[in-house]
Amino acid sequence: MRISESGFISTAAGRFGAHAHSDEHEFHFIVDGTGDFRNQKKRHPVTTRALVYSRPHEEHEFVRGGNCRKLSFYFIRFMPSAAEMKTMSLLQKCFMAGPLDGNDEMQAVFASLERKTNSANVHFKDSAAHQLMAFICELVGGGAVTPxxxxxxxxxxxxxxxxxxxxxFDFPALVKELGITASYFDRLFKQHTGMPPRRYFLGLKMNTAKFLLRETDTPVYRIADDLSFSDEFHFSRMFKQFAGVPPKIYRDRFGRRGA
Structure with missing residues (x-):
């Protein structure tokens, strides 16, 4: 099992461009919002706590519901090993009737997977792959999913x-909500994620920006404003530090809407 990418997206974009992955399987877990999920020619209504699955080469897209102001979801793309393909065939059968109804425990699993996959700690990344395969086996076996x-x-x-x-980022407000000292939390967070809280928060913003650049035609200045950067130039400078290229070049290389 190899995880290609995992992230959390919260956006007011109405539609995400239809796309398919050549070698990757993909899960989406809806944290909040309603809309439709189209996989191939089938369209399924989705709501909070829905889990959807797409196989390689299956064209899929989300359309946010008209009364829904924002859609928030986790996504994770992965490539199983040859030895795991039998399990993947069984997984497909679990979704033959459409999306599955999830729960808080399932959301905790995806939160854990997203955190570990984007950690600077290589051991956390390895554990995410094992955790994802265990989650898939739980689904196939029909057992309760536990984080x-x-x-x-x-x-x-x-x-x-x-x-x-x-x-x-408001660090004082965060530690106040948690009810612990700033020094203790800073040390604890670095221990579990491999990076300081502020850096992790910025990484979450950049993951959202990457997704919007790939999947939507939202202008760069609007993405910068929505993510509370001081201006487009500040956003572009920070984005280049994370992605290696400016936002517009990233969209030209990886965007699917023009494909």
Missing amino acids: SAENRYVRDAVAYMRRTLNTT
Whole structure:
């Protein structure tokens, strides 16, 4: 099992360009919002806590519901090994009737996977691949999905960061909500993620920006404003530090809407 990318997206974009992956399977878990998920020619209504699955070469897209102001979801793309393909065939059968109904425990699994996949700690990345395969086996076996043990403070901190992606980072407000000292939390967070809280928060913003650049035609200045950067130039400079290229070049290389 190899995880290609995992992220959390919260956006008001109405439609995400239809696309397919040549070698990757993909999960989407809806944290908040309603709309339609189209996979090949089938269209399924989705709502909060829905889990959807796409296989390689299956064209799929999200369309946000008309009464829904924002759609928030986790996504994870992965490539199983040859030995795991039998399990993937069984997984396909689980979704023959459409999306599955998830729960809070399932959301905790995707939160853990997103955190570990984007960690600077290589061991966390390896554990994410094992956790994802265990999750798939749970689905195939029909058993209850239970999240792996996580430190409550780190989990709550990451949840706070995701809720406030459209604002600037407020470290004092975060530790006040957690009810612990700043020095203790800073040390704890680095231990669990391999990076300081502010850097992790900025990484969440950049993951959202990458997704919007690839999947939507939202102008760069609007993305910068939605993610609370001081201006487009500040956003472009920070984006280049994370992605290696400016936003417009990233969109030209990886955007699917013009494909």
